[in-house]
Amino acid sequence: MSRVYNFSAGPAVLPEEVLREAAEEMLDYRGTGMSVMEMSHRSKPFQEIIDTAEADLRDLMKIPEDYEVLFLQGGASQQFAAVPMNLMKNGVADYIVTGQWAKKAAQEAEKYGKVNIIASSADKTFSYIPDVSALAVSEDADYVYICENNTIYGTKYKELPDTKGKTLVADVSSCFLSEPHDVTKYGVIYGGVQKNIGPAGTVIVIIRKDLISDEVLPGTPTMLKYKTHADAGSLYNTPPAYGIYICGKVFKWLKKRGGLGAMKEYNERKAKVLYDYLDQSKMFRGTVEKKDRSLMNVPFVIGDADLEAKFIQDSKAAGFENLKGHRTVGGMRASIYNAMPVEGVEALVEFMKKFEEENL
Numbered sequence: 001m002s003r004v005y006n007f008s009a010g011p012a013v014l015p016e017e018v019l020r021e022a023a024e025e026m027l028d029y030r031g032t033g034m035s036v037m038e039m040s041h042r043s044k045p046f047q048e049i050i051d052t053a054e055a056d057l058r059d060l061m062k063i064p065e066d067y068e069v070l071f072l073q074g075g076a077s078q079q080f081a082a083v084p085m086n087l088m089k090n091g092v093a094d095y096i097v098t099g100q101w102a103k104k105a106a107q108e109a110e111k112y113g114k115v116n117i118i119a120s121s122a123d124k125t126f127s128y129i130p131d132v133s134a135l136a137v138s139e140d141a142d143y144v145y146i147c148e149n150n151t152i153y154g155t156k157y158k159e160l161p162d163t164k165g166k167t168l169v170a171d172v173s174s175c176f177l178s179e180p181h182d183v184t185k186y187g188v189i190y191g192g193v194q195k196n197i198g199p200a201g202t203v204i205v206i207i208r209k210d211l212i213s214d215e216v217l218p219g220t221p222t223m224l225k226y227k228t229h230a231d232a233g234s235l236y237n238t239p240p241a242y243g244i245y246i247c248g249k250v251f252k253w254l255k256k257r258g259g260l261g262a263m264k265e266y267n268e269r270k271a272k273v274l275y276d277y278l279d280q281s282k283m284f285r286g287t288v289e290k291k292d293r294s295l296m297n298v299p300f301v302i303g304d305a306d307l308e309a310k311f312i313q314d315s316k317a318a319g320f321e322n323l324k325g326h327r328t329v330g331g332m333r334a335s336i337y338n339a340m341p342v343e344g345v346e347a348l349v350e351f352m353k354k355f356e357e358e359n360l
């Protein structure tokens with residue numbers, strides 16, 4: 001068996017320790033004689049799995065009691081519809097567009113009400129985060145929406161927008177648990193777990209309880225109503241059971257490593273290795289404004305399509321997988337989520353140095 005350094009943007013690298021533990025429990029989960037995959041979601045062992053996962057997540061993120069934690073399906077993309085369906089009481093929402101995911105969310109919301117784009121970085125191919133300190137937040141907006149870390153473009157909000165008291169909704173798919181979040185600043189935080197937490201198929205929604213109600217837009221499917229899932233402890237129907245189980249293991253792994261503060265430090269150290277190299281390289285360069293750089297997704301270019309193709313090919317042969325940039329952006333992107341060890345980033349930089357020497 002040999003493991004590669006996997007720089008995929010998602011589904012992405014998971015902690016080896018977690019995978020090993022899951023492998024050990026695959027055929028017989030703790031004396032039950034069955035895999036978690038084969039287990040009723042109404043069984044006692046599964047109830048314990050989901051309860052423990054929620055408790056550990058609450059502990060990690062310091063989620064207050066007046067917030068609900070939901071484990072759902074449908075990916076982050078389904079939340080693009082669920083958010084307006086549940087929250088658009090006035091039929092108006094403000095969106096800040098900093099990349100494709102925010103744009104898709106805004107486009108979906110337009111089906112349900114009036115969407116105001118109150119800031120955007122589309123003018124410079126989403127290579128920065130606009131100034132969000134003095135936004136023209138709409139008087140009647142039900143919420144202000146952001147995508148906190150832009151997976152494709154590699155930018156991240158360092159300060160949350162001033163929403164003038166309006167509910168903040170954030171897609172945190174690609175920065176979930178990468179650093180502490182002050183949950184109280186948000187009405188809704190959600191993310192697909194396949195970027196930084198677990199296997200594809202689970203989406204976690206953290207929502208302030210007063211935002212959960214039966215008053216949703218007419219025609220909202222039962223499954224898209226937050227109240228449906230909140231009332232049933234995420235067990236209205238069969239949840240993504242195996243995914244929740246793996247997420248739970250990752251939560252334990254994070255706690256063992258010192259929690260989100262420690263993770264932030266580690267992620268900063270890791271990202272610095274790569275950014276420092278990019279900043280002095282004569283061949284490679286980062287594509288986003290320094291102040292807005294993501295700790296999780298690092299896009300970079302050479303500026304020569306042939307050399308970039310060679311780099312992607314050579315890096316793959318050397319055991320560095322998935323460095324090709326997003327199909328809409330080109331170039332390269334290294335996603336260095338929580339489970340990517342610093343050794344992986346150091347090895348990548350060594351490889352890049354060598355490539356630079358040999359090809360400049």
Ligand SMILES: *Cc1c(COP(=O)(O)O)cnc(C)c1O
Binds near residue numbers: 075076101151195
């Ligand atoms: C990947 C991603 C999505 C889409 O996630 P799906 O689970 O595939 O729907 C949405 N937002 C962000 C920020 C992402 O990185």
